[in-house]
Amino acid sequence: MEAFTSISSRTVVLPRTDIDTDQIIPARFLRTTSREGLGQQLFSDWRYLADGRPDPEFALNKPDAVGCTVLVGGRNFGCGSSREHAPWALLDFGIRAVISTEFADIFRSNALKNGLVPVIVDDATLQWLIGHPGAEVTVDLASSSLRLPDGRAVTFPIEPFARYCLMQGVDQLGYLQSKNAEIAAYEQRRAVR
Amino acid sequence: MTIAKTLFQKVWEAHEVVPQTSDTPAVLFIDLHLIHEVTTPQAFSVLRERGLPVRRTDLTLGTMDHSTPTRTEQVFGGAPISIESAAKQVRQMEINCAEFGVELLNLSSDLRGIVHVIGPELGATQPGKTIVCGDSHTSTHGAFGALAFGIGTTEVGHVLATQCLLQTKPKTLAINVTGQLKPGVTAKDLVLAIIGKIGVGGGTGHVIEFRGEAIRALSMDERMTVCNMSIEAGARAGMGAPDETTFAYLKERPRAPQGLDWDRAVAHWRTLVTDEGAVFDREVTLDASRVEPMITWGTHPGMVAAVSGSVPASSNDPVFDKALSYMGFSAGQKLAGSPINVVFVGSCTNSRLSDLRAAASLLKGRKIARGVQMLVVPGSQQIKKQAEAEGLDRVFIEAGAEWRESGCSMCLGMNGDTVAKGQYSVSTSNRNFEGRQGVGARTLLASPLTAAASAVRGTITDPRDLL
Numbered sequence: 001m002e003a004f005t006s007i008s009s010r011t012v013v014l015p016r017t018d019i020d021t022d023q024i025i026p027a028r029f030l031r032t033t034s035r036e037g038l039g040q041q042l043f044s045d046w047r048y049l050a051d052g053r054p055d056p057e058f059a060l061n062k063p064d065a066v067g068c069t070v071l072v073g074g075r076n077f078g079c080g081s082s083r084e085h086a087p088w089a090l091l092d093f094g095i096r097a098v099i100s101t102e103f104a105d106i107f108r109s110n111a112l113k114n115g116l117v118p119v120i121v122d123d124a125t126l127q128w129l130i131g132h133p134g135a136e137v138t139v140d141l142a143s144s145s146l147r148l149p150d151g152r153a154v155t156f157p158i159e160p161f162a163r164y165c166l167m168q169g170v171d172q173l174g175y176l177q178s179k180n181a182e183i184a185a186y187e188q189r190r191a192v193r
Numbered sequence: 194m195t196i197a198k199t200l201f202q203k204v205w206e207a208h209e210v211v212p213q214t215s216d217t218p219a220v221l222f223i224d225l226h227l228i229h230e231v232t233t234p235q236a237f238s239v240l241r242e243r244g245l246p247v248r249r250t251d252l253t254l255g256t257m258d259h260s261t262p263t264r265t266e267q268v269f270g271g272a273p274i275s276i277e278s279a280a281k282q283v284r285q286m287e288i289n290c291a292e293f294g295v296e297l298l299n300l301s302s303d304l305r306g307i308v309h310v311i312g313p314e315l316g317a318t319q320p321g322k323t324i325v326c327g328d329s330h331t332s333t334h335g336a337f338g339a340l341a342f343g344i345g346t347t348e349v350g351h352v353l354a355t356q357c358l359l360q361t362k363p364k365t366l367a368i369n370v371t372g373q374l375k376p377g378v379t380a381k382d383l384v385l386a387i388i389g390k391i392g393v394g395g396g397t398g399h400v401i402e403f404r405g406e407a408i409r410a411l412s413m414d415e416r417m418t419v420c421n422m423s424i425e426a427g428a429r430a431g432m433g434a435p436d437e438t439t440f441a442y443l444k445e446r447p448r449a450p451q452g453l454d455w456d457r458a459v460a461h462w463r464t465l466v467t468d469e470g471a472v473f474d475r476e477v478t479l480d481a482s483r484v485e486p487m488i489t490w491g492t493h494p495g496m497v498a499a500v501s502g503s504v505p506a507s508s509n510d511p512v513f514d515k516a517l518s519y520m521g522f523s524a525g526q527k528l529a530g531s532p533i534n535v536v537f538v539g540s541c542t543n544s545r546l547s548d549l550r551a552a553a554s555l556l557k558g559r560k561i562a563r564g565v566q567m568l569v570v571p572g573s574q575q576i577k578k579q580a581e582a583e584g585l586d587r588v589f590i591e592a593g594a595e596w597r598e599s600g601c602s603m604c605l606g607m608n609g610d611t612v613a614k615g616q617y618s619v620s621t622s623n624r625n626f627e628g629r630q631g632v633g634a635r636t637l638l639a640s641p642l643t644a645a646a647s648a649v650r651g652t653i654t655d656p657r658d659l660l
Binding site: 018022102183 | 210211215216217218220222231232234235238239243259260276278279281282285327328329331343344345346347348350351354355356357358359361363393394397398427429493511512515605606607624626627628629632
């Protein structure tokens with residue numbers, strides 16, 4: 001996992017609320033045994049026309065979106081299934097942070113484990129961002145803040161442990177393995193009960 | 194004096210290997226890890242890369258359901274699986290389970306089925322357990338008083354390697370359901386009404402406990418339907434306290450405790466109730482007697498109305514407009530009588546024997562309307578066998594429906610069973626998201642009774658018209 005300290009980018013905006021994981025990556029693309037290459041299918045049903053050509057009206061297809069690493073989405077982003085293919089597809093496309101007022105629990109958990117930062121902001125900030133697509137913002141993990149073009153910094157909540165792992169670029173399995181003695185003791189207690 | 198605790202708190206605390214601190218999440222022990230072919234290949238790859246074994250093969254159970262075909266010849270090898278990528282996933286699942294020593298109910302197993310159907314059916318799902326699976330509808334198992342939730346593939350790897358997960362303690366939400374459901378109104382209608390009330394993000398960050406007279410009156414199949422859709426309200430999990438109905442369901446199931454162990458287990462399970470005076474972070478109350486047969490009209494499960502009702506009146510909400518445009522409905526339109534093309538009875542929400550019986554009770558002696566395609570897909574191979582022993586398959590086939598092998602099928606359009614673009618599908622599944630059942634498919638979520646009634650008329654139909 002790539003370490004995340006701070007990124008600055010123009011935003012690409014999908015103002016819809018309740019963007020579900022079936023939109024982020026439809027189920028028919030989950031018939032894979034790898035985690036690579038899913039960016040091609042990101043938002044597939046919204047991104048491509050019936051003949052397979054990119055829809056020029058869709059935000060991610062506009063020339064301005066090239067190189068953007070910060071996505072702004074409406075409330076309850078990532079609702080629906082547990083598919084980790086959703087953050088994999090976003091990352092493979094080049095997105096490193098998603099800004100919304102609220103994230104679905106499993107999507108948020110999956111995002112944090114892959115180096116995709118879910119940035120939770122208040123509604124006024126979200127509405128401002130939706131109204132200003134392409135705004136230059138900075139997501140800074142050290143200060144847990146989102147810096148807006150006017151210099152204002154909006155702090156966002158993130159668990160210290162998840163932040164540590166993101167900033168170090170380490171996955172959480174190593175930490176769990178370090179608790180092996182405690183796990184073994186727990187198993188022992190349960191076995192004799 | 195002991196502190197009054199909720200059911201959730203009791204199960205959570207019993208599984209804390211390392212409690213949560215201000216800096217670190219809790220290490221939570223997992224009692225049952227269910228795995229399937231779609232969300233595990235990348236997790237097994239991580240184990241392989243790091244040279245790690247599966248820590249507790251005895252607590253891990255594999256099945257195949259999501260990308261698997263439902264046509265008999267493809268399931269049992271008379272013909273190849275028509276989708277090459279699905280065939281590859283199935284093969285990879287067999288390789289992974291064999292290599293790591295995990296029990297797999299493969300395509301030829303008569304115990305195979307949808308992951309959330311077979312856990313309870315085998316008696317592996319039990320009160321007080323922590324149960325996870327790389328599937329959001331794992332909340333189904335909460336019907337037994339288990340703490341059950343969906344996880345991502347990275348976490349599947351964590352559980353395979355350590356039998357534990359890092360978890361931050363969620364909040365609790367009590368949903369008190371008073372009164373009784375009226376005839377013709379089902380658990381599916383109830384949970385759709387609940388989601389309509391609290392919204393698709395209404396449960397985010399919370400574990401729901403479903404409580405009250407109406408919940409206690411439900412069968413286990415019905416409780417599973419309710420808990421199954423907790424995730425559609427955004428909840429981390431949904432639970433219900435175990436009771437005599439739970440114990441009667443589990444008794445003598447092959448993987449339930451037997452003999453003296455059974456008595457000990459039941460004595461423990463009886464303690465898994467929310468104590469008098471325990472406090473939930475939030476509470477919501479709903480009167481079951483006011484719930485009508487429900488159907489969704491939009492593109493998420495919170496966009497729902499009574500079958501006898503209408504699409505809401507126009508608003509200035511672009512999300513509402515977009516949903517109606519996708520669905521081809523107009524604001525204020527009456528729902529009953531609107532034409533449909535496809536009916537799907539199946540999925541982890543409504544594919545159990547009682548669901549099939551309900552649909553068959555309406556179809557017996559009737560034919561589905563001309564031009565309507567109806568697919569009935571049992572939740573497991575055992576349910577299929579039981580249904581056939583009762584002659585339900587004959588009822589469906591004589592009515593003009595197709596009867597398939599078990600699997601997720603048309604719920605999520607990744608196994609060859611899809612709804613065509615623009616078609617209306619009355620479906621007993623759990624999600625009506627855009628494209629969920631196929632590109633451009635228009636899904637209307639409803640109960641098995643409403644689905645069967647709509648199949649007969651070829652239009653959205655209140656089942657009470659035909660009962």
